Amino acid sequence: xxxxxxxxxxxxxxxxxxxxxxxxxxxxxxxxxxxxxxxxxxxxxxxxxxxxxxxxxxxxxxxxxxxxxxxxxxxxxxxxxxxxxxxxxxxxxxxxxxxxxxxxxxxxxxxxxxxx
Amino acid sequence: xxxxxxxxxxxxxxxxxxxxxxxxxxxxxxxxxxxxxxxxxxxxxxxxxxxxxxxxxxxxxxxxxxxxxxxxxxxxxxxxxxxxxxxxxxxxxxxxxxxxxxxxxxxxxxxxxxxxxxxxxxxxxxxxxxxxxxxx
Numbered sequence: 001x002x003x004x005x006x007x008x009x010x011x012x013x014x015x016x017x018x019x020x021x022x023x024x025x026x027x028x029x030x031x032x033x034x035x036x037x038x039x040x041x042x043x044x045x046x047x048x049x050x051x052x053x054x055x056x057x058x059x060x061x062x063x064x065x066x067x068x069x070x071x072x073x074x075x076x077x078x079x080x081x082x083x084x085x086x087x088x089x090x091x092x093x094x095x096x097x098x099x100x101x102x103x104x105x106x107x108x109x110x111x112x113x114x115x116x
Numbered sequence: 117x118x119x120x121x122x123x124x125x126x127x128x129x130x131x132x133x134x135x136x137x138x139x140x141x142x143x144x145x146x147x148x149x150x151x152x153x154x155x156x157x158x159x160x161x162x163x164x165x166x167x168x169x170x171x172x173x174x175x176x177x178x179x180x181x182x183x184x185x186x187x188x189x190x191x192x193x194x195x196x197x198x199x200x201x202x203x204x205x206x207x208x209x210x211x212x213x214x215x216x217x218x219x220x221x222x223x224x225x226x227x228x229x230x231x232x233x234x235x236x237x238x239x240x241x242x243x244x245x246x247x248x249x250x251x252x
Contacts, residue, residue, distance in 0.1 A: 020215065020218070023211050023215065024215075027208065027212070045177060045181045046181075048178070049177070049178050049181075052178045068167075072163075072164045072167070075157075075161075076161070076164055079157060079161060097164075100167075104167055104168070104171060107171055107175075108171065110175075111171065111174055111175045111178065116178065116179055
């Protein structure tokens with residue numbers, strides 16, 4: 001009989017795939033960011049701020065941040081599953097991670113599209 | 117009548133390895149790929165635990181330059197950012213290594229895996245120093 005815990009791994013393929021797709025998105029964004037930092041002459045806070053007022057850059061940043069949050073979910077859940085035995089504590093920690101990531105997602109939208 | 121017991125030497129007690137306990141960590145020597153693996157996990161957890169600080173810095177940097185300078189000027193913040201820079205670079209390099217291992221059987225060979233884990237350690241530390249000096 002298979003034990004169906006709420007905090008179990010279920011089938012891992014979609015998580016495995018999610019981890020890799022988001023990883024590639026994040027790496028691509030880091031390359032973009034590095035390129036901008038290296039090849040913008042006289043890079044300072046004002047230019048940085050102007051860069052983050054571009055709609056396309058805001059969107060790219062948002063996609064990268066959401067990828068980070070999804071990536072963090074899979075990774076943190078793996079860590080919790082490996083080290084925490086008690087289902088109750090696992091569930092509490094997983095819930096805390098989910099709430100934190102939802103909070104960060106809202107915050108990311110505020111940072112990118114909120115009042116400057 | 118029962119057969120006489122076979123005359124073999126009693127087996128030597130063999131070491132038994134089960135899931136290691138925290139108290140075993142000190143005498144448990146990890147090979148380099150194992151060190152890269154556990155550091156990948158630790159660096160990922162660190163990045164998650166300090167996401168709030170990175171978002172705070174991003175917010176300050178695009179809204180209020182004075183607030184950003186005050187925040188980033190704090191030595192403790194700088195130290196954490198430096199640690200997170202290493203975390204990010206190690207996690208990135210080790211992650212690229214795992215992506216290569218996903219698609220290459222050659223990369224999974226013992227020798228290649230040892231070499232690539234050494235490369236991950238060296239490259240991520242060097243990049244941390246180079247970018248860290250620039251950020252300071």
